[in-house]
Structures are given as C-alpha cells and as structure tokens.
Amino acid sequence: MVDDDLRSTLERVGEQFNLGEYEIDAYLTVLEHGQLTASEIADRTDIPQPRVYDTVRSLSDRGLVELRETRPMRIIAVDPDEAFSMVRSSLTEMVDELEARYTAPARDTEAVSLVKSRSTILRHLSDVIEAAEYELILSLTPELLKRFDEELRGAIDRGISIELLVTPAAEAPSPETFDYGAVSTVAKARRGITTPIVAVGDGEYSVYATQDAIRDDRDRYGVIFHRSALGFLVSGFFGTVLWTTAEPLAANGEGRPFPRRYASIRRCVKDVYELGGEFFATVEGRDVETGEALVLSGRVATVELEDTEEVAAMVLDTGEGEVTVGGRVAALEQIEAHEIQIDRDEPPAR
Template sequence: MTVERDELTGVLEDAGLSPYQADAYVTVLELGSAPVTRIADASGVPDPRIYDVLRDLESNGYIEMYDQESLYARANSLDEITDDLQSRANRFTTATEEIERRWNEPSVERSTVSIVTRFETVIKNADEFIREAESQVNVSLGVEHFERLRPALREATGRGIRVNLSIHTPDAGREALPDAEELSEVCSEARHRRLPSPFAVIVDRTKTCFAPHAGSMNEYGVLVDDRTHTYVFHWYFLTTQWDMWEPIYSSLSDEPPIEYVDIRYCVRDVAPLLRDGATVKVRIEGADTETGADRVVEGRLSGVTTTGFEDAADAQAIASFGGQVALVVETDDGPVEVGGWGAMVEAVEAHRISVLSVESGTAD
C-alpha cells in the first residue's frame, strides 16, 4: 500500500518530528544522497532554516551529513528508525487495548454501579473490599472460590471484623467444606447453603461484588460502591444465603458481652428479655445522624421500635424486621433513639452494639 507524501509527513509529525523536520526527512528519502542546497529547493523548508533542521535530524539519528565539495545529506540506516516507529506503534496498540478494557470494565472509582464481563474482575475487587472493611463482611461463595479469598478473610477476621461466611457446595455435599479449625481463622460464623448460589460479597453495607452462579445463562458481574444499591444485596444475603441455613461454625458467645453489627438481630434477641422485665445494658458505637460525627451511647435499654410487622418483636426470621427497627437507650443525659445502618429518623446510626449485661426481672 502506497502512502501519500502528506500522510507520511503527518505520521512522522505524530512520531515527534516537527513539520520542517518531517518534510526535510521525506525529501532526503526521495532524493537519496543530495546537496543541502538541493534538499532546500525540493522541500518546503526555508533556506535560512535548512541547516538547523538537518542538524537536528542528524542528532536524532535520521540522517548523516558529510562534505563532498559541498555539504551533502543522506538517510541513515533504517533499522534504528523503523524500530523506534514500531515501538511507538506498539504503544498506541497497547493503549488502545487498555482503553477498550477500561471501557468494558470501568473501575468502581468512576461509577457507583459497574457491570463487568469477567469474573476475575469481580473476585479481585472482592479481595480489595474485604481488606478495606471497617465493620462487617458478608460472603456467599462456593468451595471453589474459598481458597482465593481465604487470605483476605483471615486478615479481616484478625482485625476484629465481623465476617459472616455462607458456603455452598455441589450436590448439597458437606465433604468439601472447610473444617472448624480452618473456619475459625477466616470468619466469625459460617453456614452451609445446600443449593447452588451466586457469588456475593457485601462489605460495610456500602460495597458489593456479585456474579451469577456457574449455571447461569449470562456471564457478568456487578460492582457496587453505594449504600442504596448495596442495601438490596444485603437483604438478599440475609434472607436467601444466611438466615435460613444451619450454622456449621460460630465464635460468637451467647452470654454477655454479646456483640452485634446488625441492629435487627439485637432487637430480635433483646425484645423478649425486655418484655419479661430484664434489665439490659448496652454500649453502642455509631454516628450522629445530624452531624456524621462518631458517637458512643451507653446505658439501659428501655424499649425497642419495630414497624411494618405487627408481631415482629416475637419473630425469629430476620425478614420480619424489614421496617423501622430501633433501640431506646436511657443514658445519663436522657433517652436516645438508635437506628441501624442508614438510620435517618433516629438520633444515632449504630455500627456496633454490645450487650454488656442482662439482669433478669419480673414483668409488670
């Protein structure tokens, strides 16, 4: 394929030559060895500039100049020049491929919800999110992906992060499950789901990594860095991957101090105690819903709020607590109403709840 002269000089300019340098170099290629005066006449380079332009080309390795009665110029060996141009072309090709990859798989930093095409992208982000967790991690995965996330889960558990691990196995078998010693290193509690399931990681109720199970007709992944969307995945995890399946390991204590990262589980457990007249003392770490500042609330529970289900306070299924759920804490400064993650109408958004003591009593 023949390239027109203007196109060739344009490409050389893209490669870093000035317009005069590109014009002069193409002229030298066309003339072969030629006097500088002839090169000036045949090119569009002004006579006063031709010597400086050719010396610049010589210093860059494109041509060489020599005396033969008058000053001549000729093109240098093409190997170095073609290698340089090929290297530049490869960089453009690599950049093009990277642009296409980033377009197809945008990073979470540039979009709160991203659809990606490779599972590798999903599990890589899951690993990063788990290592950055501040409070809690909910994980649903198959045994084939457990080893991949084991180091990140171990690190999070070691930092005191509440890790809920739901593992699903092929054909509902338990023989492939990690043993209790392995699970103690990587989670706070583990449950066995006896059905195929999607891959899901929900971190601090703000970040989600999701991919359909292997039998799905579609191959894709979803990356979320947003509270509102993650709220949907959080409830999906609780109601389909967690609450209904049997525990196979737990490091959680049934005796005070008892820690909760989800207010709904706390309300489910303490509501019957309060109804029976027990004195329940708590310490709650969270944030002020007006200012966003860290806030600690400590005192005696005087009541719970549950809306949306008439008998929620007597229910065991966490799905029964889908409405407003709150705790009322009697402090030295008066009562404080505490809600869960995303609380808006309560004074405090609870991130971690500790039941410090429970003293039995008699209901009025």
C-alpha cells in the first residue's frame, strides 16, 4: 500500500506542474514582463482572448501569479523561488522515497546491485548496521559517522563487534572529543579522500561506494552485495588494504563477553593471539578440496597471524586429529571457515 504522505506529495507536485499549453505561454510571458493585463497577454501570445481569464486564474490557483482585481485586471508574476519553494522541498523528499521504493525488490533477488542514488546507498548502509547479528566492519566519513551515531550505539548495545574506519583522517573527530568506544569495538583513521565507503554485516550483506557517490555526484556509484561469497570481496579488501594502512584511534573490545562469533578469521585469530591463554572453537565452513559443508569443534592448538594481518589461520585439535582452518577462499588450509565461534572453557554450541 502506498504511504498516504507520499501519495499526497505526488498529487501536490503533479497539480503544480500539470500546466497546459496556454498556461505555459501565459506564465512565461508574465514572468518576462513582471506584470501584464489580460489583453496584453493575448496580444503577446496565441491565447484566444476568451481563454485568457480562465488561464490566468488557473495560474493563480497554483500560486504562480497574483491577480489584482483592478480595471483592467492585472496579472503579476510571483517570484519563482517563492512560488516553487514548497514543491522544491517536496520534490526532493519525494524522489528519495521513490528511489528507495524502486530499488527495494532487487535486494532479495539479485546477488549484486549497482546503484547511483545517494539516498539508496545511505539506506543500504543503515540496513547493514541494523541487520548485523554479531559483526560489522565499516569505513565511514565523519559526516556518516555522525549520521549513523545512534544506530552504531544500538549495535554496540546489542553486543555487535564493530571495526570502524574513519576517513579522511584529517577530519576525524579526536578521541578526546568523541566517544569512539560507544560506537565501535576498535576504531582507526585513514588518510585519503579516495578511501571508499564500506559496510559489511556478518561477512554477508555488503556495501561498497565511493565518497563522491555519498556527496551526490551523479557520475559515481555504489555496489550492493547480497550473498556472502561476493561480500567476502569487500571484507577482504577492507581487511588487507584499508584496515592495515590506518592509524589507531581507540579500542574498546577487551571486555566483550564469550562466546564470540566471527565472520572473519583474521579478527578471530587476532583476538586469540592478543588475549592469550586457552581457547576452544566451533567452525562452520566447508572442505577446501571437496566443497563439502561441515561443522568442526575442538581446542585451538595454534594460530598464525602475520604482522601485516594479511595472513591469518588456526589449527584446531578436534580430538581425532589436527585440522588447519583458513578464511574465505582458503587454499593452503584444509577448511574454509564461514563462521567461527570461540570460548574459554569448551567449544561453543551452534
């Protein structure tokens, strides 16, 4: 069902712009001269004299001209900025709502959606944050950080792990003036106005957009990934290219409770490595050679994490032998992990 407010906006805009040929000729002529009589409009256009009065009254009803009931009646142009101020605001809001409606069906049916609407990109960013169940990675401008502040605080309150990259670094709020711990688990800042806007929820629902697209440059674009196999491209790019070249701002993740869930093995291995001690894991993924889906549980025997964080892996002791676990599109390890849960005392139940 169409929203009543949207329907009213469409009707209001349609009424103001639904001008006939005579109305257009009369309106442009009055605009050009400032004010005219009905006879002067007839002399300067092809509008028949008997139709002039109906035409200018129609323009008056739309707020485009003012009628002075003198003898003869004078038709005075209203400043277009004033005449169209309401419809200009309504039109902007209406287009945003219509674009959101138009792109909505593609979200459930297409693996990849290419969008050029700022409002649609912003809507998907909001959806990624709201839909996340346990993990978010984000690259946002300071403006977007402010825009989604409340939603990010809500995600932290839900126990979501959030890696936040703010760019460009020169415009990022300082930790002394902004509480990054309230909106992220770990926050970093990265130089460069070309750093893209990125959002990935639980390693699946992903958004990649240029900063120009967020500034409403019509020549730019955003890409929406709806399936995890493709969303991994965004997550991998974020982890290896963006995150590793950023400078720390704040960290607030040490007190996160267990068990913890991860879509990225890099984040899981990093936590295990930094926290130390014994860990147990349950891994949902597939066999690298056969593609068979499987779930494995056991003790984390060892982890591997390069200084650049570009390579991360773990060895899981299942009780029947040791198994090597890698991330998405793993080749060297035995298991490609799609989701990992860790706990201190025993393997987490699925």
